[in-house]
Amino acid sequence: MSKTIPPFSHLLPRQNESEIIKFDERNQTDDFKKIIRAMGLKITEQRMLILRCLHDAEVQSGERHVTAQELFEKVAAVDSSVGFATVYRFLRNLAEKKFVTEVRMGGQSSRYELTTQHHHDHLTCTSCGKICEFENPKIEKLQSQVADHFGFILTSHILELYGLCPSCQAKPPVK
Amino acid sequence: MSKTIPPFSHLLPRQNESEIIKFDERNQTDDFKKIIRAMGLKITEQRMLILRCLHDAEVQSGERHVTAQELFEKVAAVDSSVGFATVYRFLRNLAEKKFVTEVRMGGQSSRYELTTQHHHDHLTCTSCGKICEFENPKIEKLQSQVADHFGFILTSHILELYGLCPSCQAKPPVK
DNA sequence: TTGGTATTGAAAATCATTCTCAATCTCAGG
DNA sequence: CCTGAGATTGAGAATGATTTTCAATACCAA
Known part of the structure; x- marks a missing residue:
């Protein structure tokens, strides 16, 4: 079992050590919900899915920076009924609240990465x-x-x- | 008489000192032509005008960073028959050949500045x-x-x- | 002067992103 | 567990910057 890092945990209210280390599906879901509430938004299937895809892209596929389009494609692969506007909108929300960092390089489209604890x-x-x-x-x-x-x-x-x-x-x- | 800096002179083949210091309209025109030739392009009225506007924006108006649109407007004010595609195209040429530097920021449009000798x-x-x-x-x-x-x-x-x-x-x- | 090519302007095309809006969903309060 | 006010959604249209297309025109070497 490799140690799995809970998503965004550093941005959420402090938890005790064991909770941080023991990370499973249920906690992931809870974390996602906390994040959405922390933004003052309602919890919807779409937003949960977008968060999961964003998290999986980084943790599982190791894709450091995703574009909105790429993320949309990942989301659509799971639920094709989700519109790209929803992905764009939510990504903007996440960026505004600093849960993701927007990186723009040259004329390319924006790329988003989970905000890391330490600036580098x-x-x-x-x-x-x-x-x-x-x-x-x-x-x-x-x-x-x-x-x-x-x-x-x-x-x-x-x-x-x-x-x-x-x-x-x-x-x-x-x- | 304030000392006038010849446009792009540092990017052109070395000249003797007096030529660099004594800068007048004729030399400006010559410099512009040299630049266009140095890019392997043909000399046209449009390109000469674009270079002049770019140079004037910086030297006269002190506008160091112009967007393609702004430059187009300056050009159009002199010769309204010049198309914006020509401005965009030539600006791209200049950037590729490093005669101008492209600065992109956030969602805003690109801004262009004459390439300077000094890093900043x-x-x-x-x-x-x-x-x-x-x-x-x-x-x-x-x-x-x-x-x-x-x-x-x-x-x-x-x-x-x-x-x-x-x-x-x-x-x-x-x- | 002339011809082969580069260049041009105008309009259409692209590309990423945002907006619009009617239909649908969420959730606090009953 | 209902309900309804208000948030959210998807689809597509709108936007804004830039690029491409293409027929007409201009440049310049010979």
Whole structure:
């Protein structure tokens, strides 16, 4: 049995340790309901299904970032009567309430990921695609100083570093 | 006489000093032509006009980041027969060849700026789309430290800060 | 000057996302 | 367990930015 992480548990009211560790279908369902209530919304089949698909995509399929379309397809595969507007709408709700994080890259469509406990940035190898996550409070602090300087209230940021990882430095450049 | 910066000069083949400093209408036209040729494209009235408007927006009006629509309007004000498709197309060409840099933010439309010699990052207002540029050596230094820590050779990075600008803080939330 | 190609403008097409609205569902209060 | 006010839904239309299509036109090397 691999340890299963309860969905969004870090965003919900504190539970005792054993509840956090012992995670099963019933708890998952309960967590999903708590999330929906925490947003001040009504619990519906559609919203439960969307949450489940979002959670499964990450935990089971390991798909870090899903687009609204992709999520819609996963949902539709289970219940084809769910409309895409419902997925878009609910995803927006989740993003507003910070249960998911919206990542927009270039002209591409938005991608959504479950909000993680710890903020982190990425260091990506341009040759092999390896990604290291890191967190640097000093950089964060300097960022808010910059925002302050312009009179902005900082709400979020994107920091992506690109470079050559150790093993790729050894290899000849690809292509 | 304020010192006028020749457009894109840093991206064009090296010139001698006096040519760089003495910038006038004729040289501007020549520079624009060189840029278009450097992209392997034919010189047309439309492209010349688009370049002029892009340059003027920055140098005269101080509008450093224009959307394709805004640029189209400026162009159309001079020659209303130019189609927006031409502006979009050429802007894409310029971006591909790095003569302009495309900045995308949230759901807003792309903004374009002349590519500058000096690296800088952006602070964008999530409400009105206003962009402030900044450069922060301390952040840059910390970034290389992070890369070092993972054994990476840092080649580039993206840092985009998002927040609410002073005037949008005053206004009630949009809609 | 001229012809082969690149470019253009206008309109239609795309693409992601949001809105509209009548039908349906949820759930607090009875 | 009912009920009804109000939230939610699905379908499709609407939106907004950008891209594509295509016939007419412009560019420029020869």
